[in-house]
Amino acid sequence: MKSGSALTPKVILELRQVCKDFHTRQGRLHVLDKVSLRVRRGDFLCLLGPAGCGKSTLFHICAGLEEPDSGQVLIDSQPVAGPGPDRGVVFQDGALFPWLTVRGNVEFGLTMQNVPAGERRERCDEALELVRLRKFADVNIHQLSAGMRQRAAIARAVVLQPKVLLMDEPFAALDAQTRNIMQEELQRIWAQTGTAVVFVTSNVSEAVRLGDRVAVMSFRPGRIKREVPVHRSRPRLADDPHLMEIRTFLVRDLKEDAHLAVEEELGDA
Template identity: 50%
Template sequence: MIEIKNVSKTFNQRTGGTFTAIDNVSLSIKKGEFLSLLGPSGCGKSTLLNLVAGLEHAQQGTITVNGKPCNTPGPDRVVVFQEHALFPWLTVLDNVAFGLKQKGIPKKQREEMALEQIKSVHLSRFADRYPHELSGGMKQRAAIARALAMDPEILLMDEPFAALDEQTRLILHKELEEIWMRTKKTILFITHNIREAVILSDRVLVMSTRPGTIKKEFNVQAARPRDSADPVLRHTENSIMDVLADELEKVVKEEMGDEYSLKKDSLSNRSSDSMGSGI
């Protein structure tokens, strides 16, 4: 459904010069697949999602959706951002129905369609509330309902749960999995959280540090609905961490420079010494 071939993206820096965010990335996403991109900060995950959304343009390579070039945003792709981006002056119902209004759908019909999606994310009792009256998790549910109301083929989700507390995040994992199993939307999901990626995804692609490339692919074989205690998930999570550890170390080295070598050399390897001495 989504075909990314040899895509590279370079940005201009404010201080002069350029940097390459992603370099020669190729991947395919099948219809109805839940795929996550995982990697350290700055590896180009969000850049790749923005390219698929049509919000950015690649200097090299091609991106097609259903065989058609993907150069501009379209109704077949809807983005759910880290911040909910709800209109504060509109109720939940009006926020969810906003895109339908822009499409010219009559009021009664769009409200019925919006209420159906509000019900799917368990916000029926809060349809007449304003964003400031909602918790962070409720706001993000409303944002997901707004995306679903447009009935896109593809959901592009850019760290949608990153700003939420752990308990709320776990609840929304279950709800998103239920929505995906019911609708079979194609989902491209960006996250820093290994467990989140493993619990939700059919496949997880680990990206390298900048310039971002696809370092390794993991197929998640656990049955659905997922159980976080499933040993298959734990094994996959540990395997991903082994691959990601090297990339995280590269990020720390880049940020700390010479200090990294000094602090690393000062650490003791003796098990009898206090943990963290020399840091």
């Protein structure tokens, strides 16, 4: 045991100077510029930025679905080579498989690891219990509401007991009420599992409510321009006045980048 390890938990996910360019007809786009991040065990990090700032690319690089041009991604000090079960991934639309039931989806990753059927079933039941979908184990995906789909997607990721849970705007497509409930639920699930979470969002209120830290990204080149800690006990309410203060600061901070992003999108040639 190294000294101080009890005070500062171990680093689970580390990005070192990650760079990524995209080549388009207009030329080279500098999407990510020397992005460095550290996520420790039990952390809840929100990655906040305007649309098109590269946060989705960064997410894909963390998940191992894309490779950086330069720089390193380390999981438990080991370099990442492709996707792996040490990182649970939840996509915006859930990306559940419609040809499988809820149980089939949650057990999919376990099947890939050749976990025997009995243990698979047990672990699946536990995960479904955690997201409160136990009763819906044998239901087809299209019969679930949007919120329930995201619960199932979370169960499918956490059942593999990942070291870090990567979530790419998972609640962006939900209506306001469902989104609010899912934010509460995610805080509960995070507290129960203790898994580190990297949560990508373009919604300031969501970032402030969920994160221990909010890493703010700038628009082109995508950089982490600051990290804002959020010291507030949980569960946090959406209308907490302290959170509102941080929110106001972040909205102002993001404004210029958001304008740049919109102008780029509208393409003033």
